[in-house]
Amino acid sequence: MRTIDQTTQEILDLASKHFNVPAGTLSPDDDFFKKLGIDSLQTLELLSRIENHFNIELPDYEVQGVSDFRTLASRIQSRL
Amino acid sequence: MLDLAKYSSIGAALKDALDQFANEICLIESDRDREKERLTYRDFKDRALPVASALQQAGLGANERAAIIMTNQSKWLISAYAIFFCGGILVPLDYKLTPDEQWQLLTHSGASVLITEYPIWRQLAASSGRATATKLRTILATEAPSNAELADAGRWEDALANKVAPTFVSRTRQDVATIVYSSGTGGRPKGCMMTHENYLEQCVALTSLYPFVPGFRYLSILPTNHAIDFMVGFFGPFICGATVVHLRTLRPEFVRDAFPKYKITYVSLVPLILKNLQKGLQARFDALPSGKRKIFNALVSTNRALTKSRPRLGLSRLLLKQVHAGFGGELRAIIVGGAFTEPQTLQFFYDLGIPVANGYGLTEAGTAITVNDLRPFRADTVGKPLPGMEVRVADPDKDGDVWLPQRAGTDHRSDRGWLAEDRRSRTFRSPGPSPTLWAQEKYDRHRGRQEHLSRRYRSGLRELAG
Numbered sequence: 001m002r003t004i005d006q007t008t009q010e011i012l013d014l015a016s017k018h019f020n021v022p023a024g025t026l027s028p029d030d031d032f033f034k035k036l037g038i039d040s041l042q043t044l045e046l047l048s049r050i051e052n053h054f055n056i057e058l059p060d061y062e063v064q065g066v067s068d069f070r071t072l073a074s075r076i077q078s079r080l
Numbered sequence: 081m082l083d084l085a086k087y088s089s090i091g092a093a094l095k096d097a098l099d100q101f102a103n104e105i106c107l108i109e110s111d112r113d114r115e116k117e118r119l120t121y122r123d124f125k126d127r128a129l130p131v132a133s134a135l136q137q138a139g140l141g142a143n144e145r146a147a148i149i150m151t152n153q154s155k156w157l158i159s160a161y162a163i164f165f166c167g168g169i170l171v172p173l174d175y176k177l178t179p180d181e182q183w184q185l186l187t188h189s190g191a192s193v194l195i196t197e198y199p200i201w202r203q204l205a206a207s208s209g210r211a212t213a214t215k216l217r218t219i220l221a222t223e224a225p226s227n228a229e230l231a232d233a234g235r236w237e238d239a240l241a242n243k244v245a246p247t248f249v250s251r252t253r254q255d256v257a258t259i260v261y262s263s264g265t266g267g268r269p270k271g272c273m274m275t276h277e278n279y280l281e282q283c284v285a286l287t288s289l290y291p292f293v294p295g296f297r298y299l300s301i302l303p304t305n306h307a308i309d310f311m312v313g314f315f316g317p318f319i320c321g322a323t324v325v326h327l328r329t330l331r332p333e334f335v336r337d338a339f340p341k342y343k344i345t346y347v348s349l350v351p352l353i354l355k356n357l358q359k360g361l362q363a364r365f366d367a368l369p370s371g372k373r374k375i376f377n378a379l380v381s382t383n384r385a386l387t388k389s390r391p392r393l394g395l396s397r398l399l400l401k402q403v404h405a406g407f408g409g410e411l412r413a414i415i416v417g418g419a420f421t422e423p424q425t426l427q428f429f430y431d432l433g434i435p436v437a438n439g440y441g442l443t444e445a446g447t448a449i450t451v452n453d454l455r456p457f458r459a460d461t462v463g464k465p466l467p468g469m470e471v472r473v474a475d476p477d478k479d480g481d482v483w484l485p486q487r488a489g490t491d492h493r494s495d496r497g498w499l500a501e502d503r504r505s506r507t508f509r510s511p512g513p514s515p516t517l518w519a520q521e522k523y524d525r526h527r528g529r530q531e532h533l534s535r536r537y538r539s540g541l542r543e544l545a546g
Contacts, residue, residue, distance in 0.1 A: 041356050044331050057112070060329050061151065061199040065178060 002080060008073040011050060015069070030069040032040055054080060081292070081320040084284050089251035089276040091164030093319050098125040098161075100319030104294045107154045108342060111328040117154050121321070124158060132162035135193060138218040142167035142249050145259065146193035147186055149173045149200050152300045152326045154329060155222045157314050159195045160298040160304075163172050167249025168193070170258045171271075171303035175200055183209025189259050190215050195236065198224035204229040221407045253277035255472035260307060262443035272444040282446050283316055285466040289453055290413060290437060292320035295408075296345040299338055301353070307447040308348050308417050332356075339408040348415040351425070354436070358428050361403075384431045392454045395435020403407060413437050417448070423459035432455050438462055 002010070012026045014045045019036045026035060032043070044065075050072075051058055066072050082100065087093040102122040109117035119127070140146055146163045149172065150156045163170050171189045173182055175197075182204060186194060192215050196204065201221040204210070219233035251257070257276040261269040290312075292298070300313040317324050325342045327334060340345065349357070368376060383399045386392060393412060397404045404411070414429065415437045430438045439451035440462035452463030 039352065041332065041353065048331050048333060059199075060331075061197065064176065064199075065203075 004073060004077050007077050008069060010053065011069055011073050013066055014049055014053055015046060027070065028073070029068055031067045033067055033070060049077065056080065081287060084280045084319065087280060088253050088313060089164070089255065090257050090279050091251065093280065094161050094164060095248060097121065097319050097321065101294060104321045105323045107157065107324055107326065109154045109326045109328065110157055110338065112334055117156060120320065127240060128158045128161045128165065130242035131159060131239045132165040133242040133244045135162055135166050136246050137244070138169050138193065140166045140193050141249070143169060145169045145171050145189055145191040146195065147171040147173050147191040149175050149182055149194065149196040150199065151175050153328060154305050154326060155257045156304050165246060166246055167251055169256050172258065172260060172310065174303060174305050177456065179203045180209050183207055183213055185261055185269065186216060187212040194214060194217045195220045197222050198228060201233055218430060224370065251276055253280065260443050261349060278446045279311070279315055281317065281468055282448065283313060285468050286311065286448060287316055287320065288467060289451055290346065291315045292322035294321035296322040297325055297342050298322060299344045299347040301330060302348050302350065307443045308415065311447055312346065312348055312415060339411065340406065343408045345410055345412050346415060348416045348417065351421040351512035354414065354416050354421065355425055357395065358425050380431050383433050386434065388456060391435045391457070393433065398432055407434065417441070427459040
């Protein structure tokens, strides 16, 4: 079972890879809309990547209003 | 299609539609690649009436306000019909707002009933805003887990067991049907009080250009609280016996798959999604080998030449078979609204034989004021005013304000239009003997309101600006 820190780090790695952002420039409390410069559609693409990586389904309502990596990680952790 | 001239309210029209199209499929609900629901109009009625009965027993009656906060799904429409059946005023709220914002609007609207999804209710119940909604006395939450803590909400599904037949409550055309919150291009949301006549007339106008029939399928992506989806993703298809397809997730891959899977006829999108779709298609065209690319470009040019005066769907589907197959082969038009759409994007889709119905309107003016009728197609226009719609230009010979009929408040005797304190800020009476209220589309820039000016061209076309 992953720890929440591991989950968070894996999400940061996925985001930096998917959006071609240098590894290590993202942190858990970052607002991913601002930091990655992405819109809501691109966020949905990232969520699909995350779901495939963790092999979970994350309903859209679970991420409604979520904008930082830490909160996103906690929502995912609860479904692992 | 029902003859809406015979009806005085949304509820009355829907009531007849459920009987007239009893065996047609009205709703399909899909969660990713799993189909969750497929309801006929008879099934819809069988679910809605017990909910209406439960609402009546809870005290919902004529002119009582009932709010819905839900993502797009079958229970949204079932609940809305139940509210109309009881004579209630529907308050459709945006599920994407924060709980505090939702409580503010629930309080402002004076809703006595709230129907929502459990995940949304979980957040609402934890918000301090609950204390402000003093008129709220009935809350129903859908899809709550069996062990869920519901606070003071009841289970929506429990209402389905209700055996008492509800009483249909008639409304007149001038009665308020909905209170729709709209913030325009910014600022505090204002409650637009829309009459039943607004919807009945608008529906006739829109379906005259973009008709529905049984077997047509509308993919509902825009939130149903949005004026466009309420009309073309609920009322319009229902009074014509067509089918509405709901997706419980809007991940691009599942939206994409839905087109061929459900043979979608119409879809409404906001410009951002349309642009995204264009980018995806363009990338695929760019990736074609040189030879195929040349053939493809030639076919697009041929299609453009042959559809210059009007869309010819059959021909376009034949010429650009693979493109249309990707959309299910039965897509008749994409409806776009809510913001400015680039002409280049509209031209891109039209050249592929996929017309985009581009329009212009305001929630408080009855959703759509103008829609491009595609005869002929022009990428740089939002079209002509819909049948029955009036648009005034303050000084027709010059650049000037565009005045639109404030359909939300045609009853001058009560001077209504916007709810409570929203009323004074954006309405005024037109000069002359007509008592019709008009929404002036030139607002004070310094107060952060919308400004729709127009510039006149020699061609007779008028450019909307601001």
